[in-house]
Amino acid sequence: MTIRISGFNTGLDIDQIVKDLMSVKRQPLNKLNQQKTLIEWKREQYREISSKLVDFRNNKLFNYSMTSTLVAKKAVVTGDSAAVSVKAGTASAGEELTIEVIELAAAGKMVSGQAFNTTKTLKELKDDGDLAYNADPSGQVTFEINGKTIELDENSDTIATMIQKINAADAGVTAYLDSSTGKFSIRSKTTGAASSITYTDTDNLLANFNLTNTAGKDATVIINGITTTRSSNTFTENGMEITLNAVSTSESTIRIATDTDKIVDLVKSFINDYNSILDIVNKKLSEQRYRDYLPLTSEQKEEMSEKEIELWEEKAKSGLLRSDSILATMISEFRLAIISNVEVNGAEVNLTQYGIGTADYTQKGKLVILDEEKLRSAIENDLDTFIALFTQNSASSDQSASAPDSGLFRRLYHSAGRALDQLAQKAGINKFSADPDAAFSESSYMAEELRSLNSRIKQLNARLIIIENNYYKQFTAMEVAINRFNAQYAAMFGS
Numbered sequence: 001m002t003i004r005i006s007g008f009n010t011g012l013d014i015d016q017i018v019k020d021l022m023s024v025k026r027q028p029l030n031k032l033n034q035q036k037t038l039i040e041w042k043r044e045q046y047r048e049i050s051s052k053l054v055d056f057r058n059n060k061l062f063n064y065s066m067t068s069t070l071v072a073k074k075a076v077v078t079g080d081s082a083a084v085s086v087k088a089g090t091a092s093a094g095e096e097l098t099i100e101v102i103e104l105a106a107a108g109k110m111v112s113g114q115a116f117n118t119t120k121t122l123k124e125l126k127d128d129g130d131l132a133y134n135a136d137p138s139g140q141v142t143f144e145i146n147g148k149t150i151e152l153d154e155n156s157d158t159i160a161t162m163i164q165k166i167n168a169a170d171a172g173v174t175a176y177l178d179s180s181t182g183k184f185s186i187r188s189k190t191t192g193a194a195s196s197i198t199y200t201d202t203d204n205l206l207a208n209f210n211l212t213n214t215a216g217k218d219a220t221v222i223i224n225g226i227t228t229t230r231s232s233n234t235f236t237e238n239g240m241e242i243t244l245n246a247v248s249t250s251e252s253t254i255r256i257a258t259d260t261d262k263i264v265d266l267v268k269s270f271i272n273d274y275n276s277i278l279d280i281v282n283k284k285l286s287e288q289r290y291r292d293y294l295p296l297t298s299e300q301k302e303e304m305s306e307k308e309i310e311l312w313e314e315k316a317k318s319g320l321l322r323s324d325s326i327l328a329t330m331i332s333e334f335r336l337a338i339i340s341n342v343e344v345n346g347a348e349v350n351l352t353q354y355g356i357g358t359a360d361y362t363q364k365g366k367l368v369i370l371d372e373e374k375l376r377s378a379i380e381n382d383l384d385t386f387i388a389l390f391t392q393n394s395a396s397s398d399q400s401a402s403a404p405d406s407g408l409f410r411r412l413y414h415s416a417g418r419a420l421d422q423l424a425q426k427a428g429i430n431k432f433s434a435d436p437d438a439a440f441s442e443s444s445y446m447a448e449e450l451r452s453l454n455s456r457i458k459q460l461n462a463r464l465i466i467i468e469n470n471y472y473k474q475f476t477a478m479e480v481a482i483n484r485f486n487a488q489y490a491a492m493f494g495s
Helices: 014-025 027-065 122-127 159-168 260-286 298-302 306-317 325-339 372-381 383-391 408-427 445-493
Strands: 073-079 084-087 096-103 109-112 140-145 148-153 173-177 184-188 211-214 219-223 226-230 234-237 240-244 252-258 342-344 347-349 356-358 367-369
Touching: 014 027, 014 445, 027 260, 027 306, 027 383, 027 408, 027 445, 073 084, 084 252, 096 240, 148 159, 159 173, 159 184, 240 252, 260 325, 260 367, 260 372, 325 356, 325 408, 342 383, 347 383, 372 383, 383 408, 408 445
Parallel strands: none
Antiparallel strands: 073 252, 084 240, 096 219, 096 252, 109 184, 109 211, 140 148, 173 184, 219 226, 234 240, 342 347, 356 367
């Protein structure tokens, strides 16, 4: 350990002199730290872009690529549209049937015609002469609903808790107590003739409530001229999910049609997502680089305000991905994928046939709907070709950006995947994660660069410590020599 002595004898500020001398010696170290910071910033920007690219590829493009996403259908009901409501389900566009509701399906139910105080215990009601039933010696009262036993304690249970226990018994019914009238109802959870409620009044408790038991019934409908029944008011017919709402006043006609509005909205959503990725990446590729603005050293930061540091680092981080080869190649592939024809059943198809094109050159390849009516008309006239343009899988192993028979979504998916593979190899980003804070892999070119720099920084720091200690040793030796000289002088010439 080096003993440091301040300049008592010389009057020199040794600490400041050493600091100034070391400032020059630290320049190579500062440059290494700046190199390291620039690499870390660049890697961070790669990760920000890759997280958005993963979301675009693995979430948005993947969902868009599912044929069912683009095959949007809607059910159109004419005639008595109030009697039925319909969901297209798996029915094909063009499917049609007629339906008339003769009778709705109903659930079995029991309704009490006699009301009692719902807060008194069963025992209190019995003692008042309001209820008559049989309880066992321990005060237990039981009955069954749909084969499920409900056990009550006359000393603690009330009519209100009886309703709660019926609901908890998993008897396939829902019990309801009207607090205003004190009456209750028990209704089957299903509809149809099979939903009738059966009960066994074991201890004659239910007999006190004057229950009206109404059997469940099936719905009666006429479908395409055929009279039939259904146990539920909601059922599936020819892939359509039909719900009966009321008895018909006239026949209803159901037709399954292409939901052009929904498909156009999906196309617009894709265009927005695609343009967003282009915008983010193109800004980075053309961002100005300020080479005079290097990462600040800790000493430089001490002399600046937070706002000054923020503004400086904003320029220092600018342009780190300017003209980046990986991102530039990906954007070129994206644009090629979008403008190249797709071969569908032997015919060449492209976006312009659907009123979609690229904006002016200043927008750098962004898509825009030029003619929405043309888009709608083309979808309605030939939905299959439209779907193939976007989702068709190549019959070959060609995964290039212009694979002739590969749909646009597939081309973009593969191009984005190639870029993510290269970013993972170069920067160590997680090519499967859309998390902007996902950890970096240590097996990448940039990780190796950082390891090398860290090693050099560590070695240089150790060398600088030795140099600094040597400076102090030299100044300490000078102080000791002057102190000895002063002592000798005082001994020889002192008074």
